[in-house]
Amino acid sequence: MAEHQRIHPVVGVEAPPTAPLVPHGSSISEKGSPVWRPPLLKHSVPVIQFHSRPAKSSSCCKCICWTISLLVLLLVIVGATAGILYLVFQPKLPSYSVDSLKISSLGLNIDMSLYAEFDVKITTYNPNKKIGIYYEKGGQLSVWYANTKLCDGELPKFYQGHQNKTVLHLALTGQTQYGSTLMTAIQEQQQTGRIPLDLKVDAPVAIKLGKLKLKKVRILGECLLVVDSLSANNSISIKASDCRFRLKL
16 A cells, blocks of 8 residues: 655744834833833034125126226326426426506497407516427406406417517407496596506416427416506506416316
């Protein structure tokens, strides 16, 4: 009889022990029992943010610094050049003197305005040794009495060389309103033998340094005169004269 096959029961493989569930914040002790531990606190670390300046702002600052530096350098160069030119050329203002004053006409018109015609002789002197003066077109000489202009005329256009004296003969004419009041004041002043007049000069000039002709500037002058009379066709004596001039850039 055939041997009967014996069927042996398969021994079941034990499943590995599962780890016990441990609550959050606890651990297992050596005996296998869970031990509670406080949860770890996450400390927040402050974050420091550094804001860098934009590149555009930095470039603007550099541009401003360069501009200021260039301006300072330019001022230094201009100042040094002006100082050198002053030492080399030693510029001086020209001087003027009123040599004579003649009244061709002074009287009232039909409309009671005052008409005046003066002939003035002026000497101008350029004291500079290395500077020439171009008197340009548009210069004017005027005669005033009591802040009222009596007459005026144009200065001629000419060139005055180094240390040169030039005599100018100028014809001045003018007409003033309210002539009767002004004529009365002049006649009363004439009785004292001292009549104040104010001669004003406004002359556009160009300075010549060597062969270089600079841009136009203006010579402004004022001569305070005291004359003995303002009678027409009579010799007039200038008793006092005080002339002052300045340069206007």
